Amino acid sequence: MTQRAEGRSGQGIVVRLYVAIVVLAGVMGFVLGSIRPENLQPRLFGVLALPPTPLGVAIYGLVTVGVGLGALLALVMYVSARFDDAAAN
Template sequence: MSDQVDGRSGRKIVVRLYASIVVLAGVMGFVLGSIRPENLQPELFGFISLPPTPFGVAVYGFITVGVGLGLLLGLVMYVSERVDETTPN
């Protein structure tokens, strides 16, 4: 069977959705950093301190969401390539 339906690959759609979510997390981080709530101290992975500026919080959003979703997406892609598509009847 073909991996494409109507000229679109499922993998490409998922990767585009992943990229959109990561960009959205960065944009929302920038907005949150612009508001400057009290006690805002972003730390990557619990030990890398970032400045509580709009760009610092945007970087925090990009990296944390990118790594978290990226690991899950990579795991799903790894498993999907190794699972036999035929099921016993």
């Protein structure tokens, strides 16, 4: 028989960490866009050109990091759900 640990779940902590990292990427993008370095031309996934403004670079950071880490997080959650099911049988 397995006992559930009291307190926060590991999945909830990982999701909160994911959200914090994505928000941090957006904030850093805004700061970088505010500095306005030369040749700053953000292209979302190499296709959609975004304006080199603080908001454009923040969106670039949010979406790029969000999708990249989100895909990895979804894969880990999928594998962990399958592993738990296999271990229970």
